[in-house]
Amino acid sequence: MEDCIFCKIVRNEIPSTTVYEDDYVKAFLDISQVTPGHTLLVPKVHVADIFEYDEELAAQVFSRIPLIAKAIKASDPKIIGMNICNNNGEIAYQSVFHSHVHFVPRYSKKDDFWMHWGDHTDQYTPEKLQKIADNIKAHLEV
Template sequence: MKAPDDPGCVFCDIVRGEAEASVPYADDHVMVVMDIGAVTPGHLLVIPRVHAVGLEDLDEETGAHIWRVGHRMGRALRRSGLRCEGVNVFLADGEAALQEVFHFHLHVFPRFADDGFRIDANWGTRARALLDAEAAAVRSGLDLLPPGREPLHSDE
């Protein structure tokens, strides 16, 4: 795996061993580090060893590995002895999505009653015609992507 190449990136510094981190897991493709700005105790970040700003910069194989490791970390949190009544797996891709460090990373953190974490939105039910139009837009976006490793199946 290529060494991270962004000298101004704190996650690249961590991967290169030039910045401190508490690491519960690492392999040839990712490092899992404890988040210094944790939502709850046990908040983990799964970061690729290669620098990628967001989803557009990350190859799908590495992305799939990150999600597999995130899944495993969530299961580990449940068994860790830390307070964990639930788990959030959260990705912020881009500034509008609240990404703060522009090196792809997946948040995995324990949840419990009254932990203070909230996601607020204007939740509402969308009309079927709007949902159908949005589904068509997403399908057209899929057509613009290079083929993946495995075919996607749809309900068309």
């Protein structure tokens, strides 16, 4: 996609601070730096989100995650954890529609990042959970 900002970064038409690059992916510092070391990993081929991946692309992109995460963590002894996020669709907070993975190093509970996971345990019986699982299983394409 010609106007995609991440495609332009991959083609070096827009400057970025690259931390890793190979034939399939490019990892670079996010300009917003939610926390120091905040890095994005993007496939070099344009895909909008996870729903456009095939198995080969997924293997190439997601196999790089431990490599990048370990390098970020090793780069600063103050990093005590890391959020690794892949948002898909506007409702899921995706703002650039070229698939990407965020690596957000965590330094303390008081840094400028948080996530909320609602607990709805009391709303789901084992039967309701099984019905949901069966519906998902029926749509697996393996």
